[in-house]
Amino acid sequence: MKRGDIQYDLTAEVEIVRVRNLEKNKETDRVVLETPLTIFLNDHEFITLLCSPDNLDCLAVGFLRSEGLIERAADIEKIDVDVEKGFVYLKTAAKDDLINKLYGKRMITSGCGKGSLFFNALDSLQSKRIESPLQVKAEEILKLVGAVQDKALLFKSTGGVHSAALAERDQILFYSEDIGRHNAVDKIVGECILKDISLEDKILLTSGRISSEIVIKGAKLGLPLIVSRSAPTSLAVELARETGITLVGFARGKRLNIYSHSVRIA
Amino acid sequence: MKRGDIQYDLTAEVEIVRVRNLEKNKETDRVVLETPLTIFLNDHEFITLLCSPDNLDCLAVGFLRSEGLIERAADIEKIDVDVEKGFVYLKTAAKDDLINKLYGKRMITSGCGKGSLFFNALDSLQSKRIESPLQVKAEEILKLVGAVQDKALLFKSTGGVHSAALAERDQILFYSEDIGRHNAVDKIVGECILKDISLEDKILLTSGRISSEIVIKGAKLGLPLIVSRSAPTSLAVELARETGITLVGFARGKRLNIYSHSVRIA
Numbered sequence: 015m016k017r018g019d020i021q022y023d024l025t026a027e028v029e030i031v032r033v034r035n036l037e038k039n040k041e042t043d044r045v046v047l048e049t050p051l052t053i054f055l056n057d058h059e060f061i062t063l064l065c066s067p068d069n070l071d072c073l074a075v076g077f078l079r080s081e082g083l084i085e086r087a088a089d090i091e092k093i094d095v096d097v098e099k100g101f102v103y104l105k106t107a108a109k110d111d112l113i114n115k116l117y118g119k120r121m122i123t124s125g126c127g128k129g130s131l132f133f134n135a136l137d138s139l140q141s142k143r144i145e146s147p148l149q150v151k152a153e154e155i156l157k158l159v160g161a162v163q164d165k166a167l168l169f170k171s172t173g174g175v176h177s178a179a180l181a182e183r184d185q186i187l188f189y190s191e192d193i194g195r196h197n198a199v200d201k202i203v204g205e206c207i208l209k210d211i212s213l214e215d216k217i218l219l220t221s222g223r224i225s226s227e228i229v230i231k232g233a234k235l236g237l238p239l240i241v242s243r244s245a246p247t248s249l250a251v252e253l254a255r256e257t258g259i260t261l262v263g264f265a266r267g268k269r270l271n272i273y274s275h276s277v278r279i280a
Numbered sequence: 281m282k283r284g285d286i287q288y289d290l291t292a293e294v295e296i297v298r299v300r301n302l303e304k305n306k307e308t309d310r311v312v313l314e315t316p317l318t319i320f321l322n323d324h325e326f327i328t329l330l331c332s333p334d335n336l337d338c339l340a341v342g343f344l345r346s347e348g349l350i351e352r353a354a355d356i357e358k359i360d361v362d363v364e365k366g367f368v369y370l371k372t373a374a375k376d377d378l379i380n381k382l383y384g385k386r387m388i389t390s391g392c393g394k395g396s397l398f399f400n401a402l403d404s405l406q407s408k409r410i411e412s413p414l415q416v417k418a419e420e421i422l423k424l425v426g427a428v429q430d431k432a433l434l435f436k437s438t439g440g441v442h443s444a445a446l447a448e449r450d451q452i453l454f455y456s457e458d459i460g461r462h463n464a465v466d467k468i469v470g471e472c473i474l475k476d477i478s479l480e481d482k483i484l485l486t487s488g489r490i491s492s493e494i495v496i497k498g499a500k501l502g503l504p505l506i507v508s509r510s511a512p513t514s515l516a517v518e519l520a521r522e523t524g525i526t527l528v529g530f531a532r533g534k535r536l537n538i539y540s541h542s543v544r545i546a
Binding site: 025026028030031032033034035036038043045046047048049064152153172173174193223225226227244245246247248249250251264268269270271272273276279 | 291292294296297298299300301302304309311312313314315330418419438439440459489491492493510511512513514515516517530534535536537538539542545
């Protein structure tokens with residue numbers, strides 16, 4: 015399940031009936047794979063995500079980081095991936111502490127993580143304020159957005175995924191695609207943690223809409239700049255202004271909108 | 281918070297810096313509102329969703345129906361909405377039964393509903409098989425898709441939402457927009473339940489990608505036909521074939537793809 019093997023790993027052929035100008039034809043089409051990933055945390059089943067099945071270790075680590083259950087590579091004692099089953103087994107250093115957090119979470123999140131993610135964040139954001147001196151030119155941002163689009167092979171072949179990338183002002187460091195907007199970002203976050211790379215001077219690019227949850231994710235990671243080709247929500251803009259994140263939306267062709275902390279864009 | 285008051289209710293004006301052809305200008309832009317909705321179920325806080333703040337009662341009812349906690353209007357004893365706070369208070373007829381389900385759920389869903397929704401569904405789907413005799417012409421589907429696009433005012437003004445609609449072969453019955461793909465569908469589902477309208481002979485149209493969760497939602501509701509302008513995933517196609525749902529994707533202009541049970545499309 016390495017990156018790049020997209021045609022083989024992340025899509026499936028299906029027989030379809032294609033209607034064009036009211037003519038029906040049986041054809042073969044390519045759809046994006048969707049498979050469950052179950053994360054076992056210190057021998058407890060923690061959660062099942064539905065995802066594009068590559069880089070499962072990155073996705074698991076990134077998801078746990080986004081949920082606040084691990085901070086850095088040193089928090090991970092052992093990680094095993096069973097690609098066939100779609101299982102990731104992760105053991106953490108600080109067990110009891112973690113299990114408590116885990117059960118704490120369970121009491122809050124009945125039905126969907128949004129609730130907990132949202133409220134945990136509102137507390138934790140008070141303590142965070144992003145002060146990164148990062149400076150980027152609008153041209154550089156638009157170049158990065160173009161480079162991400164060039165990499166979006168899975169999207170081009172299926173139309174069914176979102177992409178995310180971590181970049182410096184002049185180059186893309188990591189790139190991922192996933193059926194889930196959040197998964198694509200979490201895969202990037204996980205890769206950074208596993209490779210012990212700080213996000214505090216980096217740029218996050220996403221193909222998806224920017225909701226409050228993406229900004230909260232960025233704030234927890236200390237990301238100074240989030241860029242999307244799509245629209246942000248009102249709450250995403252508010253939170254970006256509060257936390258010190260520069261939020262850029264509708265970055266396409268020769269234009270972009272800066273919704274917060276425009277001082278970082280030269 | 282009625283439908284139609286879109287400009288006033290569901291968007292906010294923000295000051296932005298717009299960059300066009302490398303020229304920076306301060307301008308006013310309109311972004312889509314995102315607000316938390318907290319559902320209280322029989323006096324217990326059940327979940328907080330992030331949503332577009334209209335039709336909160338429909339969203340709450342639709343979400344609870346999709347999660348399998350209510351079935352029909354008769355299951356709802358009382359529903360109160362506090363628009364200012366973003367709270368919906370819902371009392372159900374069968375309390376103990378419900379609370380048990382609720383705690384049952386809590387044990388499964390740590391972090392995100394996907395897990396539970398997915399696995400609950402795989403069990404329950406065995407018992408379900410959609411046999412609706414619905415017959416629709418490809419032209420009728422493409423007309424409905426066009427009609428939904430004409431209604432997508434919030435998308436046109438902000439680019440930040442998904443739309444969903446419930447239709448008969450010749451007309452749209454209900455329409456909703458929301459920052460969340462699932463919320464938009466749940467608002468429609470909730471409206472049907474509150475108005476005691478069966479979904480078993482209806483068509484669900486969505487602007488979003490079709491993942492397994494949307495198909496599972498449809499299967500639980502007995503929906504015979506799901507139509508999207510976007511791509512389905514492999515698991516969505518599999519589940520549609522298993523459950524007897526006709527799945528149509530990439531419905532745009534004069535073309536569409538039929539991924540399962542094409543017999544319903546004349």
